[in-house]
Amino acid sequence: MRDSTALLRLDRRTLLALAAALAAAPALIAPPALAAGLKTVTLLGDSITAGYGLGAADALPNQLALALTRIGANARVRGAGVSGDTTADALARVDFSVQPDTDLCVVALGGNDLLQGVDPKMVEANLTAIVRRLKARRLRVLIAGMRAPVSIGADYARAFNAVFPAVARSEHAGLYPYLLDGVGGDARLNQSDHIHPNPAGVKIIASRLAPVVARALTAR
Numbered sequence: 364m365r366d367s368t369a370l371l372r373l374d375r376r377t378l379l380a381l382a383a384a385l386a387a388a389p390a391l392i393a394p395p396a397l398a399a400g401l402k403t404v405t406l407l408g409d410s411i412t413a414g415y416g417l418g419a420a421d422a423l424p425n426q427l428a429l430a431l432t433r434i435g436a437n438a439r440v441r442g443a444g445v446s447g448d449t450t451a452d453a454l455a456r457v458d459f460s461v462q463p464d465t466d467l468c469v470v471a472l473g474g475n476d477l478l479q480g481v482d483p484k485m486v487e488a489n490l491t492a493i494v495r496r497l498k499a500r501r502l503r504v505l506i507a508g509m510r511a512p513v514s515i516g517a518d519y520a521r522a523f524n525a526v527f528p529a530v531a532r533s534e535h536a537g538l539y540p541y542l543l544d545g546v547g548g549d550a551r552l553n554q555s556d557h558i559h560p561n562p563a564g565v566k567i568i569a570s571r572l573a574p575v576v577a578r579a580l581t582a583r
Contacts, residue, residue, distance in 0.1 A: 401437055405441045410444065483525070506538050511523040539575045544571055
């Protein structure tokens, strides 16, 4: 029974990932004339990268593509976010969610682990496994970190916040310290749940993330 439950859960994750990709496709697929020669960035994440509460045009994959274009670093950006995913969920689907034509994978996870109080050591182990699988496929990796507020407990917050730079150092991956930099905690830039960015917030995230992504795409 346990094995059957696990298989059903994985099938559900697979369907959710495929549904998210198909929903975002109109905003992410460039015309053939523009697509030729473009590098591909895949955002492996949760509801933030899936565009929870937003249309495809306002979601992070499309806004990051636009932000890259504005700084002269044209690239396809493919969303591989599934709302509710923890690092463990993403580890279970990373091999099929990150497609072979990916040049750079931005790993933007951890928010749901934080909400569920997952042990930071487990978060670190999952992230390390994700990065290693991607690098084994010779893909460039950029980790987009999350931050825990001290209000949930200083010891937990300290351990959780240390996970992302630790994995980046140990696995020689790029690091963008905080995905929600400039947006997290600002009611004007978030939806009514105070967790997910609104269109204005997503634009700020994209504009700040784009230069780091552009450098990662050209790094040797």
